[in-house]
Amino acid sequence: MFDQLMNAATFTVPRLRMSGVRKSFGATRALKNVSFEVAPGEVHVLIGENGAGKSTLMKILSGAHRPDAGAVELEGKPFVPANPLHARRSGVAMIYQELTLAPHLSVEENILLGEEPARFGWLNRSRRRELARQALAELHHQNIPLDATVNSRSIAEQQIVEIARALIGQTKVVIMDEPTSSLTQADTENLFAIIGRLRQRGVSIIYISHFLEECQRIADRFTVLRDGESVATGDMAKADLPQIIQWMVGRPIGEIYPRFPHHRGKPVLEWRALAGRSKPQAASLTLHEGEILGIAGLVGAGRTESLRACFGLECIRSGVVLVRSSEATHRRPGQRLAGGVGLLSENRKAEGLMLNRSLADNLTLTRYGPLSRFGFIQNSRQRQATREWMDRLDVRAQDPGQSVSELSGGNQQKVALGRLLHHQASVFLLDEPTRGIDVGSKAQIYKLMGQLAAQGKAIIFVSSYLPELLGVCDTIGVMCRGVLSEVRLADQWTEHRIMAAAIGQASPAAA
Amino acid sequence: MNPSSPRKAFHVFRLINVAGPFFGLILVLGLFSLNSEVRPYLYTGGNFKIILTQTVIVAVGALGMTMIIVSGGIDLSVGSAVALTSVLGATLLVKGCSTSATVVLTVLAGGLIGLVNGLVIAGFRMPPFIVTLGMMGVLRGSAKWLAGNQTVNIPSSAPLNHLMALVSPTQLFPLPPGVWIAIGLAVVVSVLMRQTVFGRYIFAIGSNEATARLCGIRVPLQKVLIYALAGLLVGLAGLMQLSRLTQGDPTVAIGLELDIIAAVVIGGASLNGGTGSILGSMTGALIMAVLRNGSNQMGWQNFTQEIIIGIVIIIAVGLDQFRQSRLRT
Known part of the structure; x- marks a missing residue:
């Protein structure tokens, strides 16, 4: 109810907006012109070949790189994070393809890593436990033991811990980079359910994936990146896959699985x-x-x-x-x-x-x-x-x-x-x-x-x-x-x- | 977009990569020559002869250390190994061995030490840092034991003493034979590392051991060979140490391994393995020798030299990191 009211109130102001963003490294122009908008509670997929500039874009949003030109706005205000902590405090959280947990620490310690509730440097353990439990409960995964070390859990559970970590604080945007690449089918379904819950909470999700079928299932809108430019954006429901593939590669892919005549030998x-x-x-x-x-x-x-x-x-x-x-x-x-x-x-x-x-x-x-x-x-x-x-x-x-x-x-x-x-x-x-x-x-x-x-x-x-x-x-x-x-x-x-x-x-x- | 521009930038980066240590050497020489009292003496042939002769032991050790560090390993036992082999060489001479027999046996003893290092590291999959740290103590103790806790003096007429002797000290030439040996070996090891399959495998193992295994390289065997080969060079460095002091001293060369590692690192090698070059390491060794020599002539105290060299190591590696991060996109 409250979420809906908030959505209505902020409908005209996108949660996150990028316009004309450029970034070069030496002679390499990683981003030439990237523009897109994400509304509150929207799942927005970024589609593009490797090397199209998705990771550079993510690094700008997470504060690892600064754009050379262009504007990034978070809820209408300019957003240029100086470092990953700044980005996170501003409400933008990242979930990387390769998980970034501390393997020897416990689930609880990982969820609150860097955001430990403390007073004058003294850790408030009971508060930390409460926050970690809340975060997991929100994802409907209270079954993960808070005291277990992270490296004793499965990849799928580690990813849930990582998502729980992203939910600490006033998270407004969660960015997921190829989250399903190492998950089984069942864990992928589970992740989609979690994404649905985050969306209901009004969290915007930027989702990067190579699996177009997957994007079609969960996304509201999409943006296609090619060679550092945003070449197309639109509603996922109205888009068709061959068209998206053509935008990605800039040319029609005739036969994706070409057959060559060959015969079995010895x-x-x-x-x-x-x-x-x-x-x-x-x-x-x-x-x-x-x-x-x-x-x-x-x-x-x-x-x-x-x-x-x-x-x-x-x-x-x-x-x-x-x-x-x-x-x-x-x-x-x-x-x-x-x-x-x-x-x-x-x-x-x-x-x-x-x-x-x-x-x-x-x-x-x-x-x-x-x-x-x-x-x-x-x-x-x-x-x-x-x-x-x-x-x-x-x-x-x-x-x-x-x-x-x-x-x-x-x-x-x-x-x-x-x-x-x-x-x-x-x-x-x-x-x-x-x-x-x-x-x-x-x-x-x-x-x-x-x-x-x-x-x-x-x-x-x-x-x-x-x-x-x-x-x-x-x-x-x-x-x-x-x-x-x-x-x-x-x-x-x-x-x-x-x-x-x-x-x-x-x-x-x-x- | 001009298609040639990224390529040009790429070549400039590569040039800086290769020439970096040289710039460092020129910079250090240039800085010392700012002082008008030092300048006339610094650039004399005689002084360069001293610098080169002082570099030789570190340089020969750095040849083996470069192979080891590029392969992703480290050897902390070099200083002790030099002491032990120099005592062994002196003892053999005193016992009446011929010069050639002494040279062969001492170099082989160095090789044996390296072989043991390599066998333990590769055979038991132990970290080289720990194995060679242990060997550092074992070898130092053995040297003292062999020498009976005192120096072993060799006759001043022994032919071995010519190895590092400074004939006609005011001129650059003739250089001591040890300098020529070091230069010749540097060329050989450089070619070995760059142009032979064995050498390319050293880089492969240091860059990614899993890839090396995937590509059919017999990683343990290769490691044993690397440490044994480096050991032979350490044996030679021990002989040079013996020649320079005209005695086998079991307490000599304490901390030499750190000078050698510093030379390799200043020369652009990464302690993570996979990168480094002989040319760089030799330049690194020279930079350190020039710093020592220049500081002496400036009349700086020993502690000042130590502080300066420490700072130079940090700056050199810091610049390297900076360069690497600029290269990465």
């Missing part, structure tokens, strides 16, 4: 009842030349562990791995690479790439032979080889010597994939290759996978995103609690059947 990789330390329990499959084999399943089902055990990064407890029909179960990663098997890590930043090294170093790390003369690496050859891969993979960067940390997520992923191509791998183990990258780069990666299969390469494609699995793969298996189902032709699966198998509803082939 078997190149076989798992027979592969089992790791705890996961997988039993994974059997046969991968052929020219085949794209998808592995679906929930996060934590054991898909990543299967690939890592096969590649030699985790131990194999039992089972057999055959490469080109000869037994090769226990091998080091170096030996796998020598046999033409390459792994793309699901975690680009922590494992996939050397972030502070150059593109050239990252691309060529596993195969220096053709770049060397008399055992000495020739820098010119390394740069030339890197340039060729940059052109072929459409990696947008200034120079082969540029550090990969400066690239957008999509371009980084292309560099990580490029390393396997430069290595001339013939069997690709791709773990979530399209996670957290923009639609344009995704389409390029699908195309690349199709081309590789047409050349007779074999690919195992692990993904949590069902449309892409169904769109790209020839065959699909579903992993549930460490057990891989029978691998069947893709057209025998539907999203519904895969989901049922992933949550253990269908009878798995092996047990």
Whole structure:
């Protein structure tokens, strides 16, 4: 009731307004012209490819960067936060993609971190407990124990703690950056319910996501960013997806899942009842030349562990791995690479790439032979080889010597994939290759996978995103609690059947 | 938008990246030459010979330390290892070993020390800081034990003494053989780090160990090799220490490891691993030697030098951080 009155009173004044915001870093123009408005109690999604300027925008709102030009207003007053604390005190809270909790502190300590109720530096513990409990209650999650350390809770619960933290104080705007990227379906539903509750309280939400279907479900309005400019804004209910995608990439995407004619050849990789330390329990499959084999399943089902055990990064407890029909179960990663098997890590930043090294170093790390003369690496050859891969993979960067940390997520992923191509791998183990990258780069990666299969390469494609699995793969298996189902032709699966198998509803082939 | 402008800016950044330590060296030389009394002496060949000779031990140690720090490790045992190897070399000479046998055995002893460091660090997955901190005590104690708690004097006629001897002290040339050895080794290690697969793997491990493993690099083996190789260089530094003092002194080179680490860090290496260069580290070692030499000639006391060098380290790393943050977008 009160909320409604307030909404009516402030209807003409948007909660947050950005107009003509610009920001450059050296010669890079991250934001050229960004304008949008968010009303009180509105869920506003920001859509754009990686590198479109979303993160810079967030950093301006959180006080990490200052805009070069343009105006930001919070409830009609100029808003230029000097630092993250200032932004939060003004009522703007951030929830980052990578959670920013202190892992060794308790849930309660984390919720009130930086805002501890205190008098002359003395902590008021009972008040802190009360505030933390209130915040969790507001999210309907009183079940999370306040005394548990944060690192003992699941990712989904940690995210709820993070949201609870954002609710401390007079929060007016909550900004969420890709909040569902590491959540399961059920936790995602739960998050949407929480967003609904925040909206009822009159909190405005700026929501960043690559999952357009998700945006359609929860958003009131949207703004599309492209190359640092806001190119379109409107009501989500009236928008259609192909149009939004076209705004994002600036060109119509013809076929997002292109098919290249390819046929199955000889078997190149076989798992027979592969089992790791705890996961997988039993994974059997046969991968052929020219085949794209998808592995679906929930996060934590054991898909990543299967690939890592096969590649030699985790131990194999039992089972057999055959490469080109000869037994090769226990091998080091170096030996796998020598046999033409390459792994793309699901975690680009922590494992996939050397972030502070150059593109050239990252691309060529596993195969220096053709770049060397008399055992000495020739820098010119390394740069030339890197340039060729940059052109072929459409990696947008200034120079082969540029550090990969400066690239957008999509371009980084292309560099990580490029390393396997430069290595001339013939069997690709791709773990979530399209996670957290923009639609344009995704389409390029699908195309690349199709081309590789047409050349007779074999690919195992692990993904949590069902449309892409169904769109790209020839065959699909579903992993549930460490057990891989029978691998069947893709057209025998539907999203519904895969989901049922992933949550253990269908009878798995092996047990 | 002019497409070439970001590229140009990028190259300027790279130039600053490479040339940064050089600017530092020129700046330090320039500052000392402001004093008209010091200037005529500072720029003489004889003085440069002294500076170079004083740099040699830190420089040779910094060659190995650069490899270790770039790989994401650290070695705190260098000072003690230099003391132990210098005592060992002196003892061998006194016991009647030939010069060549002494040189080979002492350098190998240094390599053995590094091998032990590497095996413990890689084999038990222990933090290098702790392992080498422990080794610092072990080696210092061993040096005192081996020397019987006193210095081991070698005959002044021993050929080893020529290694660091200053012949015709008013001219730059001839430089002591130790200086040439250090320059030659710097070239070799620099090429090793930049142009060989072994060297690229050092950078890979320091930048991201998980990536290195993913790319098939045998990280533990590689680490053992890095520490062993650095150990050989420390053995050589021990010989140079012996030659400079013409005696094996078990209490020598206390805190040398900190000078070496400072030289590497002033030269642009990150203690987080993944970045650094031999050229930078050598320049860093020279900056420290010039600071010492210049301060002496200004008539500044020892404590002043220590304060100045401490401040220079902080400024150098501070500038580096600033530069890194500007590079990042």
